[in-house]
Amino acid sequence: xxxxxxxADLRGVALRVTKQRLAVLAAVRRNSxxxxxxxxxxxxxxxxxxxxxxVYDVLHALTESGLIxxxxxxxxxxxxxxxxxxxxxxxxxxxCGDMVDVDCAVxxxxxxxxxxxxxxxxxxxxxxxWGVCPSCRIT
Amino acid sequence: xxxxxxxADLRGVALRVTKQRLAVLAAVRRNSxxxxxxxxxxxxxxxxxxxxxxVYDVLHALTESGLIxxxxxxxxxxxxxxxxxxxxxxxxxxxCGDMVDVDCAVxxxxxxxxxxxxxxxxxxxxxxxWGVCPSCRIT
DNA sequence: TATCCAAAGTGGAATCAGTCCAGTTTAGTT
DNA sequence: AACTAAACTGGACTGATTCCACTTTGGATA
Numbered sequence: 286x287x288x289x290x291x292x293a294d295l296r297g298v299a300l301r302v303t304k305q306r307l308a309v310l311a312a313v314r315r316n317s318x319x320x321x322x323x324x325x326x327x328x329x330x331x332x333x334x335x336x337x338x339x340v341y342d343v344l345h346a347l348t349e350s351g352l353i354x355x356x357x358x359x360x361x362x363x364x365x366x367x368x369x370x371x372x373x374x375x376x377x378x379x380x381c382g383d384m385v386d387v388d389c390a391v392x393x394x395x396x397x398x399x400x401x402x403x404x405x406x407x408x409x410x411x412x413x414x415w416g417v418c419p420s421c422r423i424t
Numbered sequence: 425x426x427x428x429x430x431x432a433d434l435r436g437v438a439l440r441v442t443k444q445r446l447a448v449l450a451a452v453r454r455n456s457x458x459x460x461x462x463x464x465x466x467x468x469x470x471x472x473x474x475x476x477x478x479v480y481d482v483l484h485a486l487t488e489s490g491l492i493x494x495x496x497x498x499x500x501x502x503x504x505x506x507x508x509x510x511x512x513x514x515x516x517x518x519x520c521g522d523m524v525d526v527d528c529a530v531x532x533x534x535x536x537x538x539x540x541x542x543x544x545x546x547x548x549x550x551x552x553x554w555g556v557c558p559s560c561r562i563t
Numbered sequence: 564t565a566t567c568c569a570a571a572g573t574g575g576a577a578t579c580a581g582t583c584c585a586g587t588t589t590a591g592t593t
Numbered sequence: 594a595a596c597t598a599a600a601c602t603g604g605a606c607t608g609a610t611t612c613c614a615c616t617t618t619g620g621a622t623a
Contacts, residue, residue, distance in 0.1 A: 301600070362579080
């Protein structure tokens with residue numbers, strides 16, 4: 286994924302191309318599921334100086350426009366996911382907090398339809414699998 | 425649900441019985457899915473004066489012991505659910521934040537199997553259905 | 564039924580993640 | 594080249610929650 290890809294993607298959703306946005310988008314795509322703080326660090330490494338606020342603004346703009354997705358698992362700051370448009374789910378390690386993508390469990394009823402709708406109009410079923418990752422299980 | 429039920433339940437999980445704990449447990453059971461702040465308010469109404477910290481401590485102790493369950497939907501403070509032991513799921517209104525229980529379509533936890541396990545040992549599948557509740561849809 | 568002490572509660576300061584705001588800079592028109 | 598809405602800065606602030614040092618108390622034990 287090159288800078289020109291990121292640039293084209295920003296233009297594709299009618300967002301102005303700035304070095305901060307390119308850097309944030311690149312950071313998220315390079316390292317999916319990282320939180321705002323580590324994105325700030327990575328972007329600063331690349332650009333030298335960026336305000337925290339700018340990074341939050343960019344993350345919100347990218348999320349809003351659908352270029353990235355924001356995931357907020359219980360007990361950890363928001364994380365940003367570069368994989369979008371497929372409503373995939375996540376597997377989270379209770380020990381180290383590591384998060385990996387899992388494809389949508391299509392076919393398994395609860396993923397799509399709740400047992401009862403309670404009059405709600407539902408647009409998303411978010412599934413988080415909790416467990417322990419291989420490396421945390423060993424130690 | 426009377427005070428003696430709450431008291432018996434506290435003793436059942438080897439927790440000391442205090443007026444703060446009884447009040448917090450009663451508040452959660454009376455009004456499931458409320459957040460720490462409104463529980464603090466309710467408990468103060470009953471007891472007159474309780475520290476915020478005490479309420480947080482009690483909520484953690486009750487969660488730890490399995491008497492209540494902590495749910496943390498994206499973008500809202502933690503909520504406490506009196507219904508435990510059945511790994512049911514939640515339906516959350518994007519507009520007003522209202523949360524209702526939905527039965528788990530499958531029997532025991534983890535109710536769904538992920539498409540790929542990635543070496544994790546999984547113990548829970550947490551499902552959150554996002555949508556708009558009937559009263560928010562009308563207005 | 565008095566003593567004791569780990570567990571529970573207090574109050575105040577601190578942290579963490581994130582937002583608000585008012586002013587400045589800049590991308591990309593016109 | 595000038596213009597302007599969008600983007601960025603930096604600093605103050607908020608809301609939710611935790612930390613800490615100290616005091617109080619439930620309930621086990623003598």
